[in-house]
Amino acid sequence: MSAGAAPGPAPVIPELFRGLFDDAAVFPPGNLPVVDAVPAHRAHRTAWYADAVGPFLCGAGRLGELAAAVAGTGPLRVGLVLPGGSAELGPALAAAAPFELAGVELATRNVQEAVTELDRLLPPDVPAAVELPRELLRGDGLDAVLDALVDSAYRAKFRTGGVVAEAFPGEDELAAFLTGCARRGLPYKCTAGLHNAVRHTDPGTGFEHHGFLNVLLAAQETEPAAAAEVLAERDGQVLAKAAHALSGHQVTVIRNSFTAFGTCSITEPLDDLAALGLLSPSPLVREDR
Template sequence: MSSAIPALFRALFDDAAVFPPGNLPIAEAVPAHRAHRAAWYAEAVGPFLCGAGRLGELASAVDGPAAGPMTDGPVLRVGLVLPGGSAELAPALAAAAPFEVAGVELATRDAAGAVAELGRLLAPEVPAAVELPRELLRGEGLEAALDLLADTPYRAKFRTGGLAAEAFPDEEELAAFLAGCARRGLAYKCTAGLHNAVRHTDATTGFEHHGFLNVLLAAQETDPKAAAEVLAERDGEVLAQSVRTLTDRQITVIRDSFTAFGTCSIAEPLADLAALGLVPAHPLPQEDR
């Protein structure tokens, strides 16, 4: 149903099922992704994310008997994740020939070199995002990196979590990135730690997780202090009410900025939105973890 997913959440959840902490085997993740793309919430689901080193395994899974119905079009839409930087781009594009390349995410310490290599090898219609280490995105380093990317066709990518407490940026660090992008009109995607809608402390790990609703609402702020205040909000009803009052213009600004985030669970973010009354309470996917 085209009206089941509001515009604010369409194509927001890139399917990172095979990445930590989910680590779903590719042979299981492919049919699960096919099921997502055939479900009532399909408009919320982005491409299937796959690391450069697993594209051969993915090709075998797509061709295998457990691949599932071809509900995602004639070929699987894949987002290429390149943790090894620019050197992985050419071989990954070659290995991705059986798929539709829906995007490229390239981690690097050399933004200028990554931009040059993307311009040389990537078709202009394929979106790409450049991820720099967080230690290079502080102070003047952040301003320089965002200035460089703002003059290119490419997005920024920011890591919002991981498997250790130090992998999670605090409100001020994330707010500086969001506001810097907003001031430049620079689009970005996020990855890791955003499974849930609302900022919270994980009861098991004690890690402080940002909420994807917080990030969506903060995306329209050009002032880092204002963005940090939104990121710090822990009341889901407060955030949900803010979402309900967004204008069409605000939604466009937000999603032109914050384009997507990778999540190893599609069920968790949908369940949070349903609990807040922001999407219908239809049956949600069953995910093995």
């Protein structure tokens, strides 16, 4: 840009939310059939909010079904989810050959084994995240796991919800993970239970859901008590004000830490951001309505 030139229009999707929402439509509780989820994902990728959308997430056991659904329809960026551990990695990578592999998410009970297998089998340009059961991340176990991952090329992955109340960690547990990663400069992604921006109690299930906006704001904290306080905030306007006040440097720090999360709905989190005044649809979209 030449000196004195007027700046271009601001991006429709603010940097804080770019690439944040990985498409987990085929996973619980959404459980969208693959044959429906693929065209829905392609529609997301061409919508005004496309810059907020990450890859299509697919479990290893459904890659054949996915290949049939995309046959003849063009390339698809896929995040490969491996709940069965390191033994799944080699066969799943072979089965994922028809797709553009955007990343691998490997669940394991042995972080050293997972790192070794990823080093051995994963193409060097493909990122990966390692998820361990939450019970192994409590107490001294958390430090041991995070220390092992710091010396690797891989992110951590933390499960923030599920289909039972016990799958949702409390503020202190999540804060310990977030700040442990922040102190080490270790990036991470989250999955499950983060469809909404703000911490809340689901009126239907009674489950205590973390808000993804809470997690974003807590990602810059290095002290567990401070992070837990942010995670516990239930006033959306308080969180929106804090998000608006973030500097460019703070946004960079946050997104270098909290890279993405899997959500079975792409539009629900976007609707929440719009309601909080943190996101506006494309002006062209509004004019066409």
